[in-house]
Amino acid sequence: MIDWGLVANIAGGGFGLTILVLAILSLVAWIVGLVIRKTTKEREGSSSEDNK
Amino acid sequence: MFGLYESAFGALQPGNILMFLIAGLLIYLGIAKKMEPVLLVPIGIGIFMVNLPLGGLMTYTPEGFPVEAGTLSELIKSIGEGKIGLLNVLYTYGIESEVIPLLIFLGVGAMTDFAPTIARPISFLFGAAAQVGVFIVFLIAHLSGMFTINEAACVGIIGGSDGPPTVYLTAALAPRLLGPITLVAYAYMALVPIIQPPIIKLLTTKKERAIYMEPQVRQVRRLELILFPIVIFIAAALLVPKSVPLIGMFMFGNLLKASGVTDRLAQSAGGVFIDVLTFLLGITVGALMPASVFLRPQTLAIIGLAVVAFICSTAGGLLAAKFANLFLKKKINPMIGAAGVSAVPMSARVVQKMGQEANPRNFLLMHAMGPNMAGAVATSVVAGIFLGMLM
Numbered sequence: 001m002i003d004w005g006l007v008a009n010i011a012g013g014g015f016g017l018t019i020l021v022l023a024i025l026s027l028v029a030w031i032v033g034l035v036i037r038k039t040t041k042e043r044e045g046s047s048s049e050d051n052k
Numbered sequence: 053m054f055g056l057y058e059s060a061f062g063a064l065q066p067g068n069i070l071m072f073l074i075a076g077l078l079i080y081l082g083i084a085k086k087m088e089p090v091l092l093v094p095i096g097i098g099i100f101m102v103n104l105p106l107g108g109l110m111t112y113t114p115e116g117f118p119v120e121a122g123t124l125s126e127l128i129k130s131i132g133e134g135k136i137g138l139l140n141v142l143y144t145y146g147i148e149s150e151v152i153p154l155l156i157f158l159g160v161g162a163m164t165d166f167a168p169t170i171a172r173p174i175s176f177l178f179g180a181a182a183q184v185g186v187f188i189v190f191l192i193a194h195l196s197g198m199f200t201i202n203e204a205a206c207v208g209i210i211g212g213s214d215g216p217p218t219v220y221l222t223a224a225l226a227p228r229l230l231g232p233i234t235l236v237a238y239a240y241m242a243l244v245p246i247i248q249p250p251i252i253k254l255l256t257t258k259k260e261r262a263i264y265m266e267p268q269v270r271q272v273r274r275l276e277l278i279l280f281p282i283v284i285f286i287a288a289a290l291l292v293p294k295s296v297p298l299i300g301m302f303m304f305g306n307l308l309k310a311s312g313v314t315d316r317l318a319q320s321a322g323g324v325f326i327d328v329l330t331f332l333l334g335i336t337v338g339a340l341m342p343a344s345v346f347l348r349p350q351t352l353a354i355i356g357l358a359v360v361a362f363i364c365s366t367a368g369g370l371l372a373a374k375f376a377n378l379f380l381k382k383k384i385n386p387m388i389g390a391a392g393v394s395a396v397p398m399s400a401r402v403v404q405k406m407g408q409e410a411n412p413r414n415f416l417l418m419h420a421m422g423p424n425m426a427g428a429v430a431t432s433v434v435a436g437i438f439l440g441m442l443m
Contacts, residue, residue, distance in 0.1 A: 007194055007201065014437050015187040021291045021433050022180035022426070028287045029280065030173040036276050 063105035067343030074346075075099035075338070078235075087242040090327060091215075091334045095235055098338015099346075101139065109339065110139040116228060116345040118143045139339040142332060147230065150223050152333050154301045157216040159326030160428070161305025162318040164396075166280050168422035171269035174376060175392075179426030181372030182392030183434050185211030185365030189357050198353050202226050205438040207354055210237045211361025212431030213244070213395040217298055219333065221435040225442060231340030232351045234333075236358045244398040245405075247359065251366045252390050252406060260374070261410035263385040269418050277310040288433060294443070295436025302432060365393045369423060384419070391420035394427030 075096040082092035102110045111119045119136050121127045121144035130136045146152040169175045190208030193199045199207055202225040209218050210233060218237045222230045240247065252261075281303035288299045309318040373389025387406055391399045400420035407416035 002195060002197075003201075007191065010201070010205070010438075010441050011187045011191045014190075014434070014441065015184060017292075017437055018183050018187075018430060018434055019177070019180045021288070021437075022176040022430055024291060025284055025287055025429065026173040026176035028283055029170060029176065032279055032283050033170055033173070033272075033276055036273055036279070040273060040275075 058106065060105045060107070065105075065343060067347050068103040068105065071099055071103040071341065071343045071346060075103070081239075081242075088238050090330045091238050092242075094331050094334030095238075095338035095341075098139070098335040099341050100338075101335075102339045102342045107137075108134055109137040110143070110342075111136050112342060112345075116342070118340065120144050120148070139336060142336045143339065146332055147219070147223050147336050148227065150220055150297070152329050152336075153216040153219040153223065154297055156326055156329045156333065157220075157298055157432075158301040158305040159321045159329065160216065160396075161281070161302040161307075162309050162321035163326075164302075164306050164309070164425055164428070165421070166306060166310070166425055167272040167277065168269050168418050169425045170272045170276050170280055172419070172422045175422035175426040176429070177376070178369045178372050178389040178392040178423035179394065179428075179430035180392075181389065182365045182369030182394075182423070182427050183212060183430050184368030185361040185363065185393075186431075186434055188364045189361040192360065193353070193357055196353065198350055200226070202442055203229055203350075205442060206233055207357050208361060209431065209435060209438070210240065210354075210358040211365045211393075212427070212434055213237070213241055213362065213365065213393045213399070214428050214431040215241070217431045217435040219337075220298055221438060224439060228345070229350070229354070231337055232346060232354050234337045235341070236354050240358050240362055241395040241398065244362070244393065244395040245402050247362050248366050248390060248393070248399060248402045249406060251363055252370060252387055252402075255367060255370050256374075256386055258410055260386050261406060262414070263383055264411055264414055265385050265388075265416060265419050267415040267418070269422070274310075274312065278307070281306040281310060284429065288429070288436075292433050292436035292440065294439035295432050298432040298435055299429065302428070362393065366390045366399075369393060369427070373423075385414065385416055388416060388420045388423055392423040392427040392430070394424055394431055396424050396428060397421065399427075400424045 078092045078096035081087040082089035118140050121141045186208040190204045193207040194201055194204035206222040206226045209221050219234055222233045285303040289296045305321055308314045369389040369392030373386040377383050387403045391403050393399045403420035404417040407414040
């Protein structure tokens with residue numbers, strides 16, 4: 001017999017969870033990229049001022 | 053036939069002969085058409101091996117499961133007594149233990165360049181949307197009454213179009229279907245250039261397909277490449293603990309490449325190492341297809357449902373990219389969403405080819421590789437979610 005509740009929970013909940021997890025991973029990747037780019041730019045900026 | 057000697061002719065069944073034809077077709081497609089040859093040729097050979105009666109390379113329980121090799125002392129005794137064959141050993145220690153699919157994923161990671169995904173993190177959402185086919189087919193498969201809930205999950209994950217997670221999940225949840233599911237998954241991955249274009253054309257206008265994107269994605273720093281596999285692994289492991297084996301090996305392999313200090317390891321993992329493992333996977337999967345197991349209505353259903361899964365996943369990724377365009381100032385070509393179906397790199401190549409047909413100035417390959425790689429991560433996450441819910 002088909003357990004409709006369980007099937008709906010796995011299909012709907014599973015897909016929703018997939019979207020949520022990947023959205024969080026997307027956010028994490030974006031933040032890491034942003035921080036690295038900013039810190040690298042600052043470092044490059046300060047080293048070019050030192051050279052002056 | 054000759055006194056004590058027994059040939060195999062008397063034991064041949066019509067089903068065996070049909071399986072020879074299937075094996076012959078796979079070997080033909082692998083060699084003549086160059087369709088996934090590293091996998092289809094050994095699968096074909098494996099099918100031949102187990103459908104030649106009395107060979108004893110693989111023995112099965114009456115239910116069609118391979119006999120397990122057992123402990124080392126039992127193993128030696130069982131081989132000596134002819135109770136199990138070489139392929140039972142490969143199955144127990146390589147597939148059932150899930151060692152081979154995980155090590156293959158390590159090799160895949162070592163060959164993967166995440167720079168396009170890092171450059172456009174929204175790619176993860178396209179990869180996620182492209183998993184919709186997995187869940188739709190899971191529903192259809194289970195509601196059809198032909199598959200248990202565990203088996204339906206394994207049929208559905210074919211839509212993720214990623215080999216190692218498919219094998220890993222099926223070995224855990226529905227080992228009896230491992231042969232047909234793996235065969236269908238890899239065969240359809242090779243057919244992506246045929247399956248995807250009509251769906252993409254149906255869901256996009258020529259104007260949308262012609263949307264121009266700068267050829268280069270942004271420059272990704274080395275530190276980003278190194279931190280990406282570590283951070284994504286930790287985040288995914290905390291969010292979906294059951295995906296740790298898959299994502300862990302995938303990201304570990306990628307770190308070998310991205311670090312830039314273990315080049316020899318990365319080259320080995322992505323070279324001979326993965327080829328040998330794929331060969332072992334292929335021959336063992338082929339050995340899971342004796343006529344009695346393969347020639348069932350379920351196999352035909354898997355072949356049909358896999359097409360539905362690929363179609364829905366392609367549509368899911370593409371529609372997600374179209375939806376994103378509603379909010380983006382600089383429009384993206386929606387076709388890159390279809391590359392969220394992670395048949396690496398076939399689906400990205402399809403997008404590149406169709407992009408150039410619509411607008412010869414377009415060079416979408418690197419843009420499509422982002423969702424392509426994100427799709428591989430997404431399929432691993434889905435496998436972890438299924439395992440978390442069903443085990």
